[in-house]
Amino acid sequence: MIPSHTTAAVLTAPRGTIAVASVPVAEPGAGEVLVRMEACGLCHSDLFVASLEKLPRVPLTLGHEGIGRVEAVGDGEGAAGVHGFAVGDRVGITFLASTCGACEFCLTGRERFCPRQLNFGYTVDGALAAYAVVPAPLLFRVPDALPAADAAPLCCAGWTAYGALREAGLRPGQSVALFGMGGLGHLAIQYARHLGLRVAAVDLSESKLEMARSLGADLALSAENAGRTLQKQWGGADAAIVLTGSPVAIQEAFRSLKRTGTLITSGLSTNQYELPIVDTVLKGISIRGSYLGTRADLEEVFRLAQSGVGRAHIETHALDQAPELFEKMRRGEILGRAVVLF
């Protein structure tokens, strides 16, 4: 049965408040499915969206780490329904809602760079709602064995962290410095260790560094002077991955690199960073942005989680707690990931 309304965490206006409200549910159209949500994680990028001066649409349902089950299927291809999805299937909703399917990026497995993409919780309504009508092509299958609350953070935090590590192109035995020990960082440590890398974790918060140590970080450093400390202790890192949007973190990450090292930025922010040109040139530094990952990366992230690698540290709450949880997140007070259970 398709409900007429659902409760959702809604951004009321650009830079407005986040409120829990009742919003209408549409019937799934051609190529769409209705998902009954089981869990959705809260991501810093939701706050980034909430901080933007202009948004394509408001009120906007936030959320792009959703796990749920297909409740109804619109018209589409295939005997089982839309793109092979049937009622009852377990699916994951990420930041990618739809892409054009025809550009050079879509045709080469890099649809996350499609210039015509739509994004859940940004350009279309997201997954922080008990029910969501979503396009089927970019839904992911989620193993039934993974509890929804554990799987939800993997849809953005896990995928992004794993994608950034793969983007760094390191070999086992090389070193990586991870800046930002939030939802992404605490998963990135686990993937980095799984990939056989030497891991330094950097953050401002002592409790987050404590968690990093417990997850097996070889070094856990306060952000202040992290660059100099890494130069002294390791002779620099082969790669530094910045999982926050803080310019100070980017600066320290740059300083932490070995000659010919790679700086990967993966946290969203409207801040600016001035490029140190001389060091970039003379030390042969590569600087890359990393956004989500490939489809295969997310499938691997789900597989790894089933084998115990990349388990998110979660706290679970009801949807009506979402506004307060976002405030806690803004203040940096959430350890691991906050997940809403429906």
Ligand SMILES: [Zn+2]
């Ligand atoms: Zn996210």
Ligand SMILES: [Zn+2]
């Ligand atoms: Zn495209």
